[in-house]
Amino acid sequence: MRTILTTLGTGRARSLRAALTALLAAAVAVGAPFYFAPFQVFQLTMVLLYAVALAGLNLLVGFGGQISLGHGAFFAAGAYTAAVMLDRYDSAHLATLPVAAAGCFLLGLGFGVPALRLRGLYLALVTLSFAVFLPPLLKRLEPVTGGSMGLTVDKLQPPAWSGLAEDQWMYLVVLAVTAVALLLARNLLRSRVGRALLALRDDESAAEVMGVRLSLHKTLAFAWSAMFAGVAGCLYTWVIGFVSPDSFSFVLSITLLAGLVVGGLASLYGPLLGAAFVMYVPSVAQDVSDAAPGVVFGLLIIAVMFVAPTGLAGLAGRARDAATRRLTRTAPAAGRTPEPAPTTAPAADPAPADAEPVGAPPRTEKE
Structure with missing residues (x-):
């Protein structure tokens, strides 16, 4: 390992390791629907679409430093945009995705105006x-949204040439959209927009002195966040095939924020971990206690935050750093040959303070 690091260099070794990890993760993700049962594939699909929503929320809260408890409303806007297009206008499923993304981006731009003050x-x-007020509004717009009864639409069906089941095809499509969304979020954070968001989060006054336009980037943060949530809502309509106002209460917004905090703020892997927490922990809480699943869910959040204050992504990072430090300490010691102990003559005992020098005349009684 030490020879490889010396030959390739630290930077190249890290790039190679990241590439190999990405290929392994992609292989596991693509092969998952052919190994698990249909219900488990459905759960994995929900984890992926929640990860898209949390990636947008991470841009706003984790990297932008702004608090939002209305992310579920943008999620609902994207879901209803897709449902209305499928039910009222008989549109193709893939055509609803860019419309939901663009509509929620514009909605986020308009909603970002209050963030300026x-x-x-x-x-x-x-x-x-x-x-809070979006679900009652959706119930009032019954001619368009179906009111309290909601809208039932067709799910995304696999093409005949694929030979895949419905759950497998749905999973692979959502996986592709999620990969593109996470890659887009990563590139955004590495661009001027991402650096401006980090500067605003750390110190707005210093960022403004450095030339960062506060109004522009705060509004764009809401717009990008809303766009990711709209895409996730559109995928939700494809997977579930049904939307209703009660499915998008304010509890959804709080759950998404809790999932992001548990997964890890300002982390590229935090949305995936938080999405898994949002999907699986409520079902575990329901199995533990049918009477009070919310209590179990809250206790699990407290336990996770006690063990990992920076989120699950931070816990994994600390474990990786500890393992790296341990390997770094043991690698040089393993390749080093022990040196023989030096052989030196024993030092002579120091003369006492009152000893007579050599060749000195004998002392008399007066001395």
Whole structure:
């Protein structure tokens, strides 16, 4: 291992390791629907679409430093955009995805205006109000949204040439969209927009002095976040085939925020871990206690945050760093030959303080 690192260099070794890890993860992800049962494939599909929504929320909260409790409303907007297009206009499934993304991006731009003057708890309260009043509004627009009964649409069906089952095809399509969304989020964070968001999160005054336009980037943060949520909502309509106002209450927004915090803020892998937490932990809580699953869910969140204060992504990073330090310490010691101990003559005992020098005349009694 030490020879490989010396030959390739640290940077190339890291790139090679990242590439091999990505290929292994892609192989496992593509092969998953052919190994698990249909219900388990459905759960994995939900994890992927929740990861898209959390990736957008991570841009706003984790990297932008702004609090939002209305992310579920953008999720609902994307879901209803796809459902209305499929039910009222008989559109193709793939045609609903760009429309939902563009519509939620514009909605996020308009909603980002209050973010210019509000921050902290005041901004969180405004975003929460958006998530609270949207479900009653959807019930009022019965000619378009179907009211309280919602809309039932056809699920995305596999083509005949694929030879895949419905759940397998749905999983692979959602996996492809999720991969593109996460790659887009990664590139955004490495661009000027991402650096501006990080500067705004750390110190707005210093960022403004350096030339960062606060109004532009705060609004864009909401727009990008809403776009990712709209894409996730569109995928939700494809997978479930049914939307109703009660499916998008304000509890969804709080659950998404809790999932992001548990997964890890400002982490590229946090949305995936948080999405798995959002999907699987409520079902585990339901199995533990049918009477009070919410209590079990809350206790599990507290336990996770106690063990990993920076989220599950931070816990994995700390474990990886500890293993790297351990390998770094043991690798040089393993290749080093022990040196023989030096053989030196024993040092002579120091003369006492009152000893007479050699050749000195004998002392008399007066001395």
